[in-house]
Amino acid sequence: MSSFLKVTNLCRYYDNVAAVQKINFEVNEGEFVALLGPSGCGKSTTLKMIAGLEQPDSGTIEIQGKNVLDRAPGKRNLSMVFQSYALFPHLSVKENILFGLKARKVPKPERQARLDKAVEMVGLGPHINKKPGQLSGGQSQRVALARSIVSNAPLCLMDEPLSNLDTKLRADMRTEIRSLQKQLGLTVVYVTHDQIEAMSMADKIILLNQGRIEQTAAPEHFYDKPLTTFVASFIGHPPMNLIPQADCVLGVRPEHVVIVGDGDIGANTGVEMVVKECDYQGSETIVTGEYSGAEIKACLAGKRSIDNGEVVKIRWEPAAEHRFSKQGGQRLKADG
């Protein structure tokens, strides 16, 4: 199957500083792809270039097999949800949703039908005559989604759509967006800096760092087989412990570290760690300590309190080890 969206060698410079450098990726029809990365990694710039709101310095963007670089944003057959929602403050919810259809001169009966469907899908029924200023964050978000739904565009670009919502609402909207996407068979490119959003929603994640792709893979690969130390230290709560060794960098996830003597089999086989801090988080306690000159975090179930300065023995299963090259931080093949 040929890909729905194909980005080849995309580059963008601001004042000779590269924001995006030679990015390549493909998105299949109906796929949910997350562009993940810390702020300033070029993910939003990439999205804007796909939308046509910014022009790349080099590279191509193909949608459904056609190069769209010379097409205006409105002619690329896509919709976009903005971080700030970009709702028109003087128009009612209804007019906000209909804006695109009116601009595209869609006949009135069809407009009404599409409006009704979109409003029902996102549950905005009682609010369609309100102005954006009277809506809560979650409702504004739904208007932005409805605007995207009515357009009937097969490709939807989302630029950090949930970052202005509170934690609980964010979790609800994650599920909702994902189910809308499946229901409508939308192809989605979703920009986020939040790994939970990417992990829980996406079929495929593209992790960017300083304008380059670090890894492109399904969410579970990011957790099980990070390709670089950057990926390892970006994914996970808290991220992977990286311990410099003589010939490589050893990586172990905090949740795979156990304290010896916890009724644990294989006692007396661990290494010693000096405890520096215990951070209780409800279901678990994160114990921070020092081993071999590196900071180690261990996630332990329940509430634990260990005095600062106390020496404990820690261990992990050999299968939980990841190894990276000292130079460049690439994953070493040897450990599979």
Add this chain to the structure above:
Amino acid sequence: MANSLFPLTAYTIYSTMQSSKQIHAWLLLLPAMCLLVAFTHYPVVKTIARSFYGFGTRWESKPTLENYRYLLEDDVLMQVLYNSFLYAAITVPVSIVLAIAMALWVNGKLAGKGLLRTAYFTPTVLPMISVANIWLFFYSPEIGLLNKLLGLVGHGGINWLGDPSVALYSLMAMTIWKEAGFFMIFYLAALQTIDRNLYDAAAIENASSWTVFRRITFPLLMPTTLFVLVNALLNAFKLVDHLFILTKGGPNNASNLLLYYIFENAFSFFDTAYASALTVLLLVVLVVLALLQFGVIEKRVHYR
């Protein structure tokens, strides 16, 4: 506090503090109040009183409506009122449209837009008297720039300020030239507060630039338009300086405006009583216009 040295009851301390605070407050208000009363309130009251009690420059003992009755009979006043409203009806919308157009133009991506903004704004910083002198040079019949240009194409020239059918329009052109740049600054400031993302969202929807202007930019500029409209209308009735330089209301009152007519009555004909009645009329006109504007337009203005 000095008061606390004396054995006073709580109540007297309270009331002393209250009255000392009161005196303090009044003292702080005093300088501004003196100026306001001397130069605003007293003249207003006196003007209204004179319009009822005055006759020429004298005061009558009994109130009379004679001055107001004469308002209705005064043919020159009718001419002046017609001029004033025509002057407002043309200069206000034209300068607003020009101001929006210029603001959109210099808000875009444009080489040398700083220079352009300054150029548009320059007429505003000039005093009206200097502006009138500059335009006198344009409008002069023999040596004026406009007629010289017309001469180049073989036209005999127009008596811009001397022809009764042209004089008022010549004044309007100059007023628009002066006012539009000033209003542009407000529109420019308002344009810069509009969220860029709205334009991105519109671009994604393939909205034409006319649709974007009609459905996004213009409605979001409405609060500014209301503000500018009120100011422009008030200015249309308040500006008078240029008449002294250019036409003195002539020829035959063809370019006379209400405020200049008041000046003429008060200081050329020395009929201060009638001038007072005219002033009250001007005041009423301005109040009614302001009420109309806020009442009608506010309903259609979007405030964030």
